[in-house]
Structure formats: structure tokens, C-alpha cells
Amino acid sequence: MFLIQLIGKSALVDKIGTTLIGVSIVCHLFVFSNVWGGEPIVLSIDWLKIGQHQFNVDFKWDALTSILLSMVSVISLFVHVFSSSYMQGDPSLKRYYSLLGLFTFSMFGVLISDHLIFLYLFWELVGFCSYMLIGFWREKQLAISAAKKAFVVNRIGDAGFMVALVALYSQFNTLSLSEIQSQFAVSELHVHLLMIAGVGVTLAAMGKSAQIPFAVWLPDAMQGPTPVSALIHAATMVAAGIYLLVRCYFFLPEEILLCIALVGGVTAFVAAFAALTQYDIKRILAFSTISQLGYMMLSIGVGDPSSSVYHLITHAFFKAGLFLGAGAVIHSMHQVSCDICKGFDPQDIRWMGNLRKYMPKTFIGFSICLAGLAGVPFTTGFLSKDAILTTVLARGLEDGGIWIFIMILGFSAAALTSFYCLRMFYHVFLKDLGIANHKVCKDCLVLPKEVNSKMYLPVMILGFCTLWFTMVINPFETSHSWLQDGIGVPQIDHHQHHTLAVILSVSMLIVGLGVAYFIFILGKGIAFKKSFKTSTLYKLSYNFFYLNELYKFGAKSLIKTGEGLDKIPHADEYFVNSAIVTSEFVRGFDDKVVDFFVKVFAVGNVVIGHVLAWFDKDIVDGCVKLFTRFMQLLGDVFRKPQGERSQSMIAWSVILLAIILGILI
Structure with missing residues (x-):
């Protein structure tokens, strides 16, 4: 990307971009030949330490990573070659090839990152590149709207990714996927944290891989250049979601897997049904991508x-x-x-x-x-x-x-x-x-x-x-x-x-x-075709089950609610006053009710403590001392009459024997 920007002549940017992708193919094939059937290559660099928390830059090349790196680089090479003719004469060719190279690089980063923080950073960079490339032709309003839609919809899934990172770190005290996997079999697991993490990564994958109900952005993404569509649909953006789920598969609970299967099955069917009635060739292929991604989720x-x-x-x-x-x-x-x-x-x-x-x-x-x-x-x-x-x-x-x-x-x-x-x-x-x-x-x-x-x-x-x-x-x-x-x-x-x-x-x-x-x-079946075009099923298919309209309705409802509140005289004052009254009530409730019960509980604890101390000192200790004194007196009674003389001891023994015989007789 930087090399392309440094080159002044736009005529060379396609050759530079294509050459660099060709070099990456050679490198990835070399890595593939070394790790396929062998040990993975691991690179770990100290990055950041916050208190007792150490974060490393972890990269890993294993069999899965190497085959996907090779696939992405090969597809990107074909896209670069195709673009050199398809985009010929475009005034923004330098920007196009810079973004195309950054897009490919970002996907490389997603694939090799073994640390979830860096995977998340490259994940966001993939989303940024797709936003820039979908809206590449800025003079087209539809392209700008499509780019915004892709960006906003993916933010929903990315929020789930962030929640998953917090849950995983709380459970395993690390975000290295290799370390998490090694701890998974031996650690005491918190089911709720794993469930939250599973939901989070599933939402992230659903957003990137355009699954129902987040699939609305992908058909509109066709507003970008067609070679970009090839890269998005084949090797980068949508593939990232599937890759994330495969990497995180080992900690996904059965309930989450069932939801993934259900979402995948519904998406595969609904998107295939939507493709039946489309006339835009790229839109048909877009719905087919959504459907095939549904198969992968399934x-x-x-x-x-x-x-x-x-x-x-x-x-x-x-x-x-x-x-x-x-x-x-x-x-x-x-x-x-x-x-x-x-x-x-x-x-x-x-x-x-x-x-x-x-x-x-x-x-x-x-x-x-x-x-x-x-x-x-x-x-x-x-x-x-x-x-x-x-x-x-x-x-x-x-x-x-x-x-x-x-x-x-x-x-x-x-x-x-x-x-x-x-x-x-x-x-x-x-x-x-x-x-x-x-x-x-x-x-x-x-x-x-x-x-x-x-x-x-x-x-x-x-x-x-x-x-x-x-x-x-x-x-x-x-x-x-x-x-x-x-x-x-x-x-x-x-x-x-x-x-x-x-x-x-x-x-x-x-x-x-x-x-x-x-x-x-x-x-x-001409009569059937005519009747079908007027049916509800045709409308559902052509309009993708009105998912876009549902989103628009929700957004318009929120906007209208806000506008309606604005039209109410002094609505802001009412809202502020309501908030003040509510806060005063909460503060008063806290001071007079909550604090009262807290004080009563504290005083009660003190009183109970004093009573227990008195009972322990005067009753328990008194009984122990009384029993000790009694045993001492009893010992004196039996010890003193005996004295130290043998005659006294014999006499007392005879008297005691006589008393026992008297009692028995």
C-alpha cells in the first residue's frame, strides 16, 4: 500500500500491486510446504504489561492458516490481474490498488493472529477496507449508502466480539487462543462466561458473514467495483466470520451450536429463495453467497x-x-x-x-x-x-x-x-x-x-x-x-x-x-409465471422478506419518536425535571430507607456481639470455673481425711468397707 502511494505514475500501480501479491503467494506456499503435516510455526513478542497482566503479540502458522493464506493470496492475485483491465482509466486507480492491497493484508492478519486482541484489530481493519471499497465510487449516492450500511450492521456483531473478549479473559486470564485451548480441558469452567463468549463470537461471525438478520448489507455491497465484490465474497470479508467460528469451535456450548445451525439453515434457505426472482446478475450472486455461507454456518x-x-x-x-x-x-x-x-x-x-x-x-x-x-x-x-x-x-x-x-x-x-x-x-x-x-x-x-x-x-x-x-x-x-x-x-x-x-x-x-x-x-408454465409474479411469495423473494424495510421502519420509528418529543412544548424541561425528581426520590430512598436498614443491621450486629460476649464470659466461662472449683473441693474432701499415715489409711479403708457391706446387707 505504502509503495503504491509513493509511486507517482498511476500506470505502474497495478503492476506493483500484482507483483507484491505474487510474492506473497510464493511465501505462503513455502510456509504451507513446511507446516502441512508438521508442527506449526509460532511467533510470540512481548507487547504490553499492565500491572500483573502481560499481553503478547502472538502469530501462528498452522495447517489451517497456511491453506487459507494460500487461498486468499491466489484469489487476490486473480482480482488484481482482472482489475488491471477492468479498472483501466479510472482516475482513482492508485487509491483502488492501495485499498485492495490493504484489504488482502488485513485478511492475512486475521488468519495468522493467535491473540484475540490482534485478531480483533485486523478484523476491524477488514471492515474498514470493505467500507472504503464498497463506497469507492464516491460520486454514486447508492455506493455511499451501501458502504454506510455495511459499516453500521457490522458494528453490531463487532460489539458482540468485544463482549466475548471480556468474558474469555475473565475465564482464562489470557486472550491467546492456543493458551485458552490448552487450559480448556483442565480449568474449572464457568458455564455462564462461556455462554456469553459463545454468543459474542457468534454475533461477530453473523455480522461479517452476512447471516440472518444481519444479511441486509451484502446485496447492497454490489455497488462497489465488481473485482472488489469477488474479493469480498470469496476470500476476505465474509470468510473472516466462518474462520473465527472454526477457531473458537472448541469452547462453543451445545446450545450455541444449535443456534448456529438454525441460523445457518434458515439463511441458506431464505437467501436461496430470494435469489430466485432477482434480475441484477451481481445481486443474484450476492444472495447465493449468503446462502452458501449459511451452509458453512450449518x-x-x-x-x-x-x-x-x-x-x-x-x-x-x-x-x-x-x-x-x-x-x-x-x-x-x-x-x-x-x-x-x-x-x-x-x-x-x-x-x-x-x-x-x-x-x-x-x-x-x-x-x-x-x-x-x-x-x-x-x-x-x-x-x-x-x-x-x-x-x-x-x-x-x-x-x-x-x-x-x-x-x-x-x-x-x-x-x-x-x-x-x-x-x-x-x-x-x-x-x-x-x-x-x-x-x-x-x-x-x-x-x-x-x-x-x-x-x-x-x-x-x-x-x-x-x-x-x-x-x-x-x-x-x-x-x-x-x-x-x-x-x-x-x-x-x-x-x-x-x-x-x-x-x-x-x-x-x-x-x-x-x-x-x-x-x-x-x-x-407461462400462466404459472404470471400468477407467481403477482403472488406474496414473489414479493417476499424479490424484497428479501422485507428485511430492509423492517430495519427502516425501526429507524424511522425511533426518529419519529424523537421528533415527537421535540414538538412537545418544554419537553426537554419536562424530561430534565422528571430526571431530577426521579434522582431525588432515589437519593431520598437511599438515605432514609436503605441507609436506615443498613444502620439497623449494623447496630443489631453490635448488640448481638455484646450479648454473645457476655454469654461466653459470664455463663460459659462461669460454668467451667464452677465445675473446676467443685472438683477441687471434692478432691480436698477425700484427700485430707486420709493424711499421710498408714494407720489412717487402713482405718478409713475398713470404715469404707463396713459402710459398703452395711448397704449391701
């Missing part, structure tokens, strides 16, 4: 964080490919517009069509990535998603109850995903070019064309990374990939449910694709 909730990480990595590659592919399509669609094309939106899939003919290379990469999103066999998306669904199926069949409901949500979301994937594929690549049917634009139409190699090559390479053999040899082995077995994260083996899970998953895929094929490609 996997953590059912006790299988390894499958969550598995899906996080596979999703990163095909989602980055989809967003970069969408950027290529949007870039090409801009060429067909003209000054008289009123209402034309290059991101609207209804204006697209037949792009397989005009953009064949982008078509190949985009199609493979889209197949990975839909969970089509022979893709990594099928492998990782079905690894999650296998665990969810096993939990539902074994535990029943609410887990069956969560299981149904997971499999239903899979059917919805395949439906909206084919719907988008049809509108973008199969049907006739939509703008060609525009009555005004027929004479001035410029046909779209393939983008340059800096834009289509990243999409094709990411599509190649979506093929199954990058993870396993057997395309239907949805667990025990080299990645799952090596990251050192808890893994559950439900081999007995594997076949049934694959059958159900493929069945959901076929149902979704079949319905979409029937409606869009065959053109059947």
Missing part, C-alpha cells in the same frame, strides 16, 4: 467444522470465478449501450442473452463455476456441499426434533440453488440477446464481444480449479479429501449415511434443474 452447528472449511475454500474459487465472469459480462454489455438506450442496465440479465456466442471463453469458465455453485457432480462444489449435507442428514436422522427441520432447510436450499443457477445461465448465455429486441436500439446496436485475456483467463483458471480432481480422485467421495484430513480441524465420519445423502442431494439438484428447464428453456 456445518459448524452440526459439529463438522472441517466440512465448513472445505466448502469455504471450494466456494472461494468458484464464487471468485462467477463474480469476475459477471464483471466480464457487465464490461462487455457496456459496449452495446448508447445515449438513446433509456432504462438500459448492463447488469440486468433480461438485457443479456446468447453470450455463449459472443464471449465463448468467458462462457466456459463461468459455466464451470456456476456448475460448482449448483452442486453438479464432478465439481468441487458438489463435494464440499454434500459433505455438509451428509453430516446434516446424519444429525437429523439420529437426533430428530428440530434437527429434522434444519435438515429439510439444507436440502431444500440445494434445490433452490440449482433452479436460480439455471435461470441465470439461461438469461445470460442461452436466450436471444435481450437488448437486440429493444425497438429504439435496433439500428445503433453494437454486439457484445469477448473481453481481453487479463479478464477471461482468471475466470477460466478459476473454473479449472472448480473441477473435482483438485480435491479427490473419486468424484463422489464427498469426505476425507486431502484438505479435510490435513487441516487439523474436528471431522465427523458418517459413512453409513453417505450414499443416502448423495442420492438426496442429486435428487434436489435434478428437481431444481428440471423445473427451471421446464419453465425457461422449454417455455412452459
